[in-house]
Amino acid sequence: MPSVPFVLAQVSSNVTWYLIPLAMIVSLVYSASRFELPDRILRRATWLFLQIIGFMAVVFAVLWVLSFGV
Amino acid sequence: MSTAVSTERRKPWEEQSVFVALILAILVPGLGHLFQGRTLKGLIYLFGILGLYLWGVKLGEGVVVYNQPEKGIGHRVTLHYAAQFGAGAISYPALWQQRRVKPNQHSLSQLSQPLTANFTGLLVSGDGNSAGKLVGTVNFKPEAGTFGNDTVGTFNGTLEGQSVELKLAGNFELDPAVGAGYMRKLSCSVVSTDEQNSGPGKFIAGSIPRPLVDWYGVPPEEKQLQILTGKLGKLYELALVFTWIAGLLNILAIWDCVQGPAYGFGDEPMPSPSNSDASAPATQPTAPVTAPATTSATPL
Numbered sequence: 131m132p133s134v135p136f137v138l139a140q141v142s143s144n145v146t147w148y149l150i151p152l153a154m155i156v157s158l159v160y161s162a163s164r165f166e167l168p169d170r171i172l173r174r175a176t177w178l179f180l181q182i183i184g185f186m187a188v189v190f191a192v193l194w195v196l197s198f199g200v
Numbered sequence: 201m202s203t204a205v206s207t208e209r210r211k212p213w214e215e216q217s218v219f220v221a222l223i224l225a226i227l228v229p230g231l232g233h234l235f236q237g238r239t240l241k242g243l244i245y246l247f248g249i250l251g252l253y254l255w256g257v258k259l260g261e262g263v264v265v266y267n268q269p270e271k272g273i274g275h276r277v278t279l280h281y282a283a284q285f286g287a288g289a290i291s292y293p294a295l296w297q298q299r300r301v302k303p304n305q306h307s308l309s310q311l312s313q314p315l316t317a318n319f320t321g322l323l324v325s326g327d328g329n330s331a332g333k334l335v336g337t338v339n340f341k342p343e344a345g346t347f348g349n350d351t352v353g354t355f356n357g358t359l360e361g362q363s364v365e366l367k368l369a370g371n372f373e374l375d376p377a378v379g380a381g382y383m384r385k386l387s388c389s390v391v392s393t394d395e396q397n398s399g400p401g402k403f404i405a406g407s408i409p410r411p412l413v414d415w416y417g418v419p420p421e422e423k424q425l426q427i428l429t430g431k432l433g434k435l436y437e438l439a440l441v442f443t444w445i446a447g448l449l450n451i452l453a454i455w456d457c458v459q460g461p462a463y464g465f466g467d468e469p470m471p472s473p474s475n476s477d478a479s480a481p482a483t484q485p486t487a488p489v490t491a492p493a494t495t496s497a498t499p500l
Contacts, residue, residue: 145434155248156445162244163452163462170466171241 153182212236213460225457227289229450232457245453249446253287256442257416262382263428264439266419267294280440286447294417300378301418307385308374310351314341315374319386321406323359323366332360334404338368338386353388355404367391371403375410380420381428383407 154175161175213221216236225232230245257264267281277285284291319338323331336357343352355366368388375384390402420428429436456462 145438148438152252152442152445155252156449158244159248159449160452162241162248163456165463165466166238166241166461167466168240171244174466 149186150183153179153186157182211460212238213457218458221457222454225450225454229288229446229453232454236457241456245450249287249450249453250290252442252449253284253290253446256439256446258439259442260432260436260439261428262415263380263420263424263436264443265291265294265417266380267298267417268419269298280444283444283447286450287443288450291417291443291447294419297378297417298419301380305376305379305421308376309372310349311340311342311372311374314339315353316340317408319355319357319404319406319408321386321404323390324403324405326401331402334359334364334406336364338404338408340368340372340388351388366404368404374408377410378414378418379410380415380418380424382410382412382415384410 157175157179158171161171161178165171165174213236221232221235223232224235228246229249230242230247233239233242233245236242265281265284268278269275272278272281281291281294284294316337316339319334319336321334323334325331334355334357336355338353338355340351340353342349344350350369351372352367352369355364355368358364367390369391370389372388374386377384385405385407387403387405390404432439
């Protein structure tokens, strides 16, 4: 079983993981500029974050499939 | 959630001076909101935008925020820096630093005044192999030599955890005082009489910290950029993107500070299908019916 430092090293060496906190910040700031009430901001930010991650996951999946020469 | 929202809560951005809030929002992300008493949003902008910006600076080892007028639009500002400029006062030093750095400046081969600094690097043998990691302090001073001034010094610290003292002289090379990046590269030959750590051709190679005022916002040399991008790879581009996005996000924050949230408070009554007549459109905009600037009910 791989050790925790090994897993962390693998994670930190892949820049894709940096997109998750980036998407979180973009979602939060963008939603904060759309609404005023905290709960609405947080709900909207959560939904936007999921949309961004979902979109990236779909693109990733398509590229991954295409990488096999399909 | 109650839809009866008091008028006082509707426009906190107009309770304080909008002009002062605008200036504060431009200078520091979120500060305008904090001034207006919109604490949560102020903190989101402060930590979100500023955090993203500083994270980018850290990822890019400090060689991220800079302006190169000669490469910019109208020889004034590059698009690269224009995006970062939105992040506020934290990006403004680059405008001043671009004038401090001299083109094609070379490394220093001798010092004009004593230098003491923390050093991290390697002890390298004459054949180019590393003899161990050095951590400690270097002290250098100018000294009159046979053929003019020379720079001599000492290293005090540890070599692979073992305490060591090295005498240094010859082949001294140090990055300029003002330059991009928070570390200055330093190398110097070792002339210690300690048999274990001295020998023909041995030298130390590493770096010493550069003061914030001498690196932040300084445009890098082309060669330095090539070395850095080779070392960091995609991380360097990601660092740039972080600072660009931070600068652009602050434009949204500034707009929100002055005009209020784009879609309203978020508790406006949603149109219900039962209340809409047949001629009404299927969907209604969620934005407030009245814009912030016109919400004062002045009879015409």
